[in-house]
Amino acid sequence: MKRNRMDSHQWDSALDPEVVPLFLHLQWAQARSLQEMRPVLLRHGLSVAEFDVLATLRNAPVPYEMTPSQIQQDMVITSGGLTKLMLQLAGRGLVERLPFEHDRRVKPLRLTASGRQTIEAAMGELLETSGRWIRQALTGGEVVQLTALLKRLVEALERGGQPL
Numbered sequence: 586m587k588r589n590r591m592d593s594h595q596w597d598s599a600l601d602p603e604v605v606p607l608f609l610h611l612q613w614a615q616a617r618s619l620q621e622m623r624p625v626l627l628r629h630g631l632s633v634a635e636f637d638v639l640a641t642l643r644n645a646p647v648p649y650e651m652t653p654s655q656i657q658q659d660m661v662i663t664s665g666g667l668t669k670l671m672l673q674l675a676g677r678g679l680v681e682r683l684p685f686e687h688d689r690r691v692k693p694l695r696l697t698a699s700g701r702q703t704i705e706a707a708m709g710e711l712l713e714t715s716g717r718w719i720r721q722a723l724t725g726g727e728v729v730q731l732t733a734l735l736k737r738l739v740e741a742l743e744r745g746g747q748p749l
Contacts, residue, residue, distance in 0.1 A: 621714050629707040630677075634662065638670050639679060639704035642696040649696035650683070656694065679703055 619633065626636055641659045645651050651659075657667055671694055674680040679700035682692040696704070719728060 617718070618715065621718060622711055625710045625714055626707060628710070629703055631703070631707060634666070634670055635674060635679075636704070636707060637662075638667070638674060638694075639696065639700055640708065642680065642694060643701060643704045643708075645696075649701065650693050652693045674700065 622633065622636075626633060629636075631639070637660055638656060641656055642649050642651060644659075645655075653664070653667055653671065657664060660667070662670070671680065671682065675682055675694075678697055680694050681697055683695055684692065723731065
């Protein structure tokens with residue numbers, strides 16, 4: 586008989602018996618998601634962080650342009666790490682750094698046509714791969730319900746963890 590992953594985790598009974606399994610399952614789901622992502626990103630020549638920068642830019646209004654500080658707000662990355670990523674992506678022609686009229690120290694980043702094509706192809710393939718995995722486990726209604734619940738968790742964190 587195959588052992589359930591939860592069976593191998595014995596936590597002090599003082600810990601919240603509802604939150605511990607949820608927390609662990611969220612971590613395992615994220616790890617599984619990244620496991621599914623890596624081969625797809627490799628085929629598109631992207632790291633997870635590069636994908637995140639391109640996806641963040643692609644999500645910006647046309648012309649898909651943001652300042653580094655705006656990108657940094659949407660991502661969990663240090664300014665030094667973002668600078669390195671911006672240089673790598675610019676070197677590969679996936680983004681371009683533009684002069685900012687009002688402040689020469691700020692160089693907005695814009696998604697190039699090649700960058701847009703790359704991120705859209707990678708995102709499409711990722712959604713197809715992830716969609717198969719998710720739909721094997723959940724019904725359409727369960728996907729909607731889980732999405733709504735996770736959205737509430739994220740929004741609570743954005744409000745500083747205040748109760749709903």
